[in-house]
Amino acid sequence: VTSGDRNSLAPWCDSCPLRALPIFEEFSSDELDFMLKFKTAHRHAERGKTLIRHGESVNHVCTLFSGWALRHRLLPDGRRQIVLVLLPGDMIGLDTIFLQPPQYSIQALSDITYCVLDTQLLAAMPLEQPRLAQRLMKLALIEQRVLETRMTVLGRCSAEERIAYLVLDLHQRLSRRRLMNGYGFAFPLTQQQLADAAGLNIIHTNRVLRRLRMRDILTIQNHRAQIHDMAALQRLVTVGMHDGARPLF
Amino acid sequence: VTSGDRNSLAPWCDSCPLRALPIFEEFSSDELDFMLKFKTAHRHAERGKTLIRHGESVNHVCTLFSGWALRHRLLPDGRRQIVLVLLPGDMIGLDTIFLQPPQYSIQALSDITYCVLDTQLLAAMPLEQPRLAQRLMKLALIEQRVLETRMTVLGRCSAEERIAYLVLDLHQRLSRRRLMNGYGFAFPLTQQQLADAAGLNIIHTNRVLRRLRMRDILTIQNHRAQIHDMAALQRLVTVGMHDGARPLF
DNA sequence: CGTCCCCTTGAGCAGAATCAAGCCTAGTGG
DNA sequence: CCACTAGGCTTGATTCTGCTCAAGGGGACG
16 A cells, blocks of 8 residues: 555545544554555435445445434334434444345435445455454444343333433434534434434424423434533433443444 | 364254354364364353343353343343343353453343353454354344344334234244244243333233233243244234344344 | 242323324425 | 425324233242
8 A cells, every 4th residue: 555545545544433433543554554445435425315225235334434324124114213323433334244135224314424345355354354353343242232222221211211311322422432522412313313213203202302401401403402411311311321331432 | 172072072062052053054164173162161050040240241151052041131220121032052142252341131041051162262263263253243243133123123013013023033033943843832931021021011011911812823821832823923023024134043 | 838929900090102283494486 | 585395393182002009819839
């Protein structure tokens, strides 16, 4: 890899949010070079666009670079569950390396940019770069842990707790990645999407949000979220949070 | 590995349920030999015993050999969510290779036997046996897919659908692994456990079971499950099942 | 025989869903 | 420039699914 090549790939190498994640901090430079070989493009998509469609094979894995996206499942009768909200730095479709076709859809929540890596190459990678493979495995396991937490929240928590959990989780993930600080942040989910993520109905979601607003805990309006009373919000999710866990990232 | 060694390890090598899973079919014999090195013991535990406790580090990974177990999370206020019911052949604590301590507890649902593998060795394994690492990664990704399905069921399905899904899922997994055939099978979960898995309350669970029994769809009694009307049961979960997915195993 | 655990059933309540309108804003096209 | 539309937000009224409280029954085991 010449320095010329490097520069042309700079967006990924230097500013890709993934780089900031603890898990990638320990990358050696030749592992980085190796990763760079996978990168085939740096693209963007508009809000609402579907990047991966349930049941349709894909031949690339992506890393979200800017903007938000969501991973969801549709039931035949139209019900929908948002499995995970993806933030800059998250991988998209990692499982398609081994499991095709994907059993979920991915949709852009805002205008986004993302890096595209080649699936075929990634699948073979463990043979050449076992350390890298170890890290990807760890990444997958971390995500699994997150899913278990979300599952517990869906199965055992009230509407209020679910909403509180979702917002707090997003706040934490954004903070950890240095994508924000303070208590207000851009929040591109509509109430319907929030409802689909929380496993609630939109009307009830709206009412829960009103209650939280009235109690001066949290306001979500005009595509922005503002946490007024962090302590109270955390109290609401004492529950899910008690995992000293949450080394989500 | 001498043939003497081999024989002494026979329980794992020849009859471990894992061997029957598609994912392990393709094992080469030296990969198998390699795996055998990890095995440190073949143990058993009584019904009710806790194998892994939330927050307490463990230094071994297991494969369930016989009997059922469950993976669950406790909330500080006592609410509990059963994340997954583990059947013979399932791995226990795979994530502890990279993520310590575990964020869940594992409990034996019946008397069980299991193989114990060494965590340290497994963690280093990718460096020596990349193909094996690939397979473990695939295994983790499959489990993740299962969790996403379960999450969708919890977030979007009715009580009846949840119960139906759970039972049907167990039936399928047992069948695929050749651990049963037909429509009746041993079912060691109590109604409370079933409730904790479905994200329901025990009383409601009891009523749903009664309704399913009355409609001649399904009977769960005396630690046995009997599916009377498979078609009807499947209709109830058309929903979750529609993923042409379910290549769970 | 008593205790513990699990299952079962009833009565009443509440959290969340559904049904039905109406509002606001941004974008579009005449 | 205004009318119209579409998407999203808000609210009320009503229904119902699932939860809580309370009590009793049966089997296993010491």
